[in-house]
Amino acid sequence: MAQGYYLYGVIEASKERIWEAPGVQRQEVRALVSRDIAVVASPWTSDVVRATPANCLAHERVLCDVVKTETVLPFEFGTIAPDLEAVNKLLRRNYAQIRRALGKLSGAVEVNVTALWHDMKAIFEEVVKAHPMIATYKREIMSKPYEQTYQDRLRIGQVVAEALDSKRHMEGEKLFKVLKSNTGKACQDCMGKPVGDNVIFIAAFLVKRDAYSGFEQSLLELGSRHDGRVDFKYTDPLPPYHFIDLKIAV
Numbered sequence: 001m002a003q004g005y006y007l008y009g010v011i012e013a014s015k016e017r018i019w020e021a022p023g024v025q026r027q028e029v030r031a032l033v034s035r036d037i038a039v040v041a042s043p044w045t046s047d048v049v050r051a052t053p054a055n056c057l058a059h060e061r062v063l064c065d066v067v068k069t070e071t072v073l074p075f076e077f078g079t080i081a082p083d084l085e086a087v088n089k090l091l092r093r094n095y096a097q098i099r100r101a102l103g104k105l106s107g108a109v110e111v112n113v114t115a116l117w118h119d120m121k122a123i124f125e126e127v128v129k130a131h132p133m134i135a136t137y138k139r140e141i142m143s144k145p146y147e148q149t150y151q152d153r154l155r156i157g158q159v160v161a162e163a164l165d166s167k168r169h170m171e172g173e174k175l176f177k178v179l180k181s182n183t184g185k186a187c188q189d190c191m192g193k194p195v196g197d198n199v200i201f202i203a204a205f206l207v208k209r210d211a212y213s214g215f216e217q218s219l220l221e222l223g224s225r226h227d228g229r230v231d232f233k234y235t236d237p238l239p240p241y242h243f244i245d246l247k248i249a250v
Contacts, residue, residue, distance in 0.1 A: 005032070005087055006044040007079045008062045009072040009239060010248065012102050013038035021065035024049065024058045029065075032084065034091040037098055040066055041087065049078040067209075067239050071105050073098065073246060074239040081250050094248050101246045108184065109209050109237035112191065113219065115175050115200040116231045123198075127163045134159055164197065172201040175222065175230065182218045183207050190242040200230065204242040212237055 006024050014036045023029040023042030031038035040062065049055060059077050066072050081087045091098070117123045128134045137156040172188075180186040185206040194202055207215045219232045 004044045004046075004083055005039070005041040005081045006049065007075045007081055007087070007250070008040040008042075008059065009066060009074040010091070010098055010102075011038055011040060011066065011070040011072050012036060013070075019062065019065050021061050022058065023062050024055050026058070029062050032087050034088050035095070037091055037095065037102070039081075039087050039091065040072065041081070044080050047080075049080060051077065063239050064236065067109055067237050071102055071107060072239045073101055073105075073244055073248070074241060075248065079250060086250065090248065090250055094246075097246055098248070101244060105206075105240050105243065107208050107210070108206050108240055108243070109212065110235075110240045110242060111205045111207050111212065111215060111237065112202070112235045113179065113205060114202045114233045115172065116196075116233065117198045117200060118228055118231050120198050122229075123164075123167070124160075127160060127167060130167075131159070131163050134163070168194070168200050171230075176201055176203055178222060179203070179205060179215075179218065182215055185243055187242055206240055206243050207237075209237060 006027070008023070008029070011031065013031045013033055015031075016033055016038075017031045019029040019040070021029060024044070025042075027042035027044070029040060029042045032041050042062075056077060063072060063074055081090065134156060137159065141156065176186070176188060183205040186203055188201055188203045191202040191204055194200065205215065216234070219234060223230055223232055
C-alpha cells in the first residue's frame, strides 16, 4: 500500500482539524473533510493491521478523544483505506446515510454500566430465606456421607442458580428502568449475558454529552438509595457503538 489511511470514525465537520491523541503507530490523527462530514484518520502504509495491545489501545484512545467534542460513527478496529480518493468515495457514497445517523445521534455518547451486588453472602442468605426448599436440601445432604451426595449437590446447585437468576432479573429490571428514565435509549441484550454471580446486569445507555455528569450523579444516588447493597461500575463517554444502525463499507 502506498499512502493509505487508518480510519477511526466519521464526524460532522467542514474544516480540517488535528487531535492530540496519537493514532495507531503513533501517527498524527486528523479530519479528512468532504462537504460537511469527515473521516477521522491517520496515515497508514500497510495492507494489514495487527491486533496488538498497543494498536487496539491507540484505536480506542483516539475515539475517546474525538467523542469528547464530536458525535462519531466509529469504524471497526483495523479499517483502512488505500488512498485519499477511497476515503472521499466512501463519504460520497454513504453521505445521506451518514448525515441521517449523525442527526439521530447528535450530541450523544454511550455509557456502559455494570450493576453488581455488593455482598454476595447477604444475597445468598436472602435466596435461602426465600426458598425454604434449599435449606431442606442442605440438611439432607449434611445427614449423608459426602461420597453419596454428588447428585444432591448438583440438584441444590441448580436450585440456587435458578433462584439467583430470578432474583437478578427482578432486581435488575427495576434498576435498569430507573436509569433508562434518565437517558434517551438503553439496551441490555446488546451487551451479552452477565458473567459472575454478583453481576446484576450490564447495559449500554445513550446519554447526551452535556448530561453525562447528571447521569453519573444518578448512578451514585441510586447506589446510595440501596444503602450499599448495589455497586455501579461505568465507563467514560464512548462512541454510540450499540445505537448505530449503519454499516459503512470501505
